[in-house]
Amino acid sequence: MTTRRQFLALACGTLAASELRAQLDPNIQAKRKAALEAAISKVVGDAPVRAGKVKLDVPPLIDNGNTVPITVTVDSPMTAASYVQAIHIFTEKNPQPYVLTAHLGPRAGRATLSTRARIADTGRVIAIAQLSDGSYWSDTVSVIVTLSACLEDGLI
Amino acid sequence: MRAAALFFAAFCACTQAGEIPLAERRSGYEFMGRETRAMQDDDATNPALFALLDGETLWNRADGAAGRACAACHGDAAQSMKGAAARYPAIVGGKPLNLEQRINACRVEKQRAAALAYESKELLALTAYVARQSRGLPIAIDANDTTRPFIEAGRALYERRQGQLNLACAQCHDDNWGRSLAGTPIPQAHPTGYPIYRLEWQAMGSLERRLRNCMIGARAEPYGYGSPEMVELELYLMWRARGMKLETPAVRP
Amino acid sequence: MARVAVTVPASAKRGEIIEIKTLAQHVMETGFRRTQTGELLPRDIITEFVCTYNGVEVFRAELHQAVAANPLIAFTTVATESGTLEFKWTGDNGYVATHKAELKVV
Numbered sequence: 001m002t003t004r005r006q007f008l009a010l011a012c013g014t015l016a017a018s019e020l021r022a023q024l025d026p027n028i029q030a031k032r033k034a035a036l037e038a039a040i041s042k043v044v045g046d047a048p049v050r051a052g053k054v055k056l057d058v059p060p061l062i063d064n065g066n067t068v069p070i071t072v073t074v075d076s077p078m079t080a081a082s083y084v085q086a087i088h089i090f091t092e093k094n095p096q097p098y099v100l101t102a103h104l105g106p107r108a109g110r111a112t113l114s115t116r117a118r119i120a121d122t123g124r125v126i127a128i129a130q131l132s133d134g135s136y137w138s139d140t141v142s143v144i145v146t147l148s149a150c151l152e153d154g155l156i
Numbered sequence: 157m158r159a160a161a162l163f164f165a166a167f168c169a170c171t172q173a174g175e176i177p178l179a180e181r182r183s184g185y186e187f188m189g190r191e192t193r194a195m196q197d198d199d200a201t202n203p204a205l206f207a208l209l210d211g212e213t214l215w216n217r218a219d220g221a222a223g224r225a226c227a228a229c230h231g232d233a234a235q236s237m238k239g240a241a242a243r244y245p246a247i248v249g250g251k252p253l254n255l256e257q258r259i260n261a262c263r264v265e266k267q268r269a270a271a272l273a274y275e276s277k278e279l280l281a282l283t284a285y286v287a288r289q290s291r292g293l294p295i296a297i298d299a300n301d302t303t304r305p306f307i308e309a310g311r312a313l314y315e316r317r318q319g320q321l322n323l324a325c326a327q328c329h330d331d332n333w334g335r336s337l338a339g340t341p342i343p344q345a346h347p348t349g350y351p352i353y354r355l356e357w358q359a360m361g362s363l364e365r366r367l368r369n370c371m372i373g374a375r376a377e378p379y380g381y382g383s384p385e386m387v388e389l390e391l392y393l394m395w396r397a398r399g400m401k402l403e404t405p406a407v408r409p
Numbered sequence: 410m411a412r413v414a415v416t417v418p419a420s421a422k423r424g425e426i427i428e429i430k431t432l433a434q435h436v437m438e439t440g441f442r443r444t445q446t447g448e449l450l451p452r453d454i455i456t457e458f459v460c461t462y463n464g465v466e467v468f469r470a471e472l473h474q475a476v477a478a479n480p481l482i483a484f485t486t487v488a489t490e491s492g493t494l495e496f497k498w499t500g501d502n503g504y505v506a507t508h509k510a511e512l513k514v515v
Binding site: 059061062063066067068069116144146147148150152 | 189358368
Binding site for chain 3: 066067068069091094095096098099100101102103104105107108109110112113114115116117118119
């Protein structure tokens with residue numbers, strides 16, 4: 001499914017031929033899904049990713065996909081014996097799946113991270129926490145992205 | 157035929173029509189999600205922060221053939237500019253000037269420096285910095301014998317249908333505020349926080365830029381930056397928002 | 410000049426967890442956008458952010474195109490001892506920005 005932005009650009013013929021082929025690719029969502037899965041595999045390898053411990057705070061209805069505040073917190077004592085090593089954030093529908101990877105340690109005190117992401121289209125945002133014991137935990141939020149009603153970009 | 161006419165009349169009666177009563181006016185802030193509002197509220201992480209810092213630098217930098225900074229005449233902006241942005245557009249030399257034009261007039265006449273281009277990083281930064289000094293103050297545009305003809309000219313522009321979509325500002329922002337347009341809530345169109353950091357632009361922008369966006373959205377020929385129509389419209393909108401608090405620098409979707 | 414803004418308390422109690430908020434002024438051009446005539450705008454983003462505390466790395470982040478313009482990165486660290494917090498952003502086209510903050514731990 002093309003995003004509304006892509007459709008508008010397509011309709012006005014402002015895309016180059018190669019991107020036109022890419023945008024019209026009926027498999028584009030399958031390709032993006034595969035890219036997401038590959039990105040997650042790269043992080044976790046064969047290890048199972050369990051839901052839990054992670055809280056992904058992202059607005060379910062997004063005012064503007066260009067700047068979306070995201071906060072990830074992980075339930076962890078953050079001691080030398082048990083801490084969060086890394087937090088990875090992914091999106092499902094962006095041209096590439098990575099958002100940000102944060103590397104923490106016991107010195108963080110709390111496993112928390114805030115940033116602002118770009119989310120191109122309605123879909124899932126996924127946060128995966130890598131713990132010091134080698135386990136992986138995740139949280140997923142489905143978000144709705146609306147397009148601004150009045151754009152200024154060259155439709156005329 | 158008669159049933160259809162009755163139905164149509166009933167439908168029109170159900171929509172809000174005409175000016176928004178003063179007590180029902182709400183800033184665009186209230187139409188945003190919790191997280192976007194938090195972006196505006198936290199001074200440390202408001203994305204307009206850099207524009208404010210740049211504006212402060214420009215305020216204190218000597219410029220032009222006269223080799224003077226804004227600060228040379230105006231001193232500490234927090235004192236001298238307090239309330240200024242709440243009074244603009246103002247009638248200067250018989251016609252309305254907006255804040256950007258007033259700043260440029262000062263540059264040209266007092267600093268003997270070149271005017272800053274509309275929507276340039278510098279003009280936005282300086283305007284944001286000046287307007288920030290009025291944050292929290294009520295918008296203070298008064299309808300008097302001097303301003304009234306221009307306010308009415310602005311009102312006429314606001315109520316005029318335009319463009320391929322044949323839409324008037326009033327139809328969305330007076331009659332249908334609060335409803336959704338393409339999934340986004342329609343705000344009441346009060347310029348309570350300009351210049352804003354607009355998430356759509358991922359940058360700072362002026363009220364004029366935003367109005368041009370709207371006009372392009374209605375497939376109308378947008379008024380030029382600094383044109384008389386544009387400033388009259390700004391004056392009307394600020395008068396329409398009189399008494400509402402200035403939020404500059406606001407964050408808007 | 411590469412502008413950044415960092416909010417960190419000037420002092421804290423030993424063992425207290427302090428909040429650090431950082432903002433960097435950067436367009437974060439994704440490399441996916443095109444001009445009106447179809448040319449691809451090249452990627453230009455911040456790729457890494459590191460925070461060290463008296464020379465020891467306490468936080469690091471890898472950023473990708475999906476991070477919004479003027480990136481915000483907020484995190485926490487334990488106030489262990491008085492000293493210097495150093496922040497460094499690096500990115501495409503040789504972008505580098507740094508900031509230092511002194512922290513007094515009582």
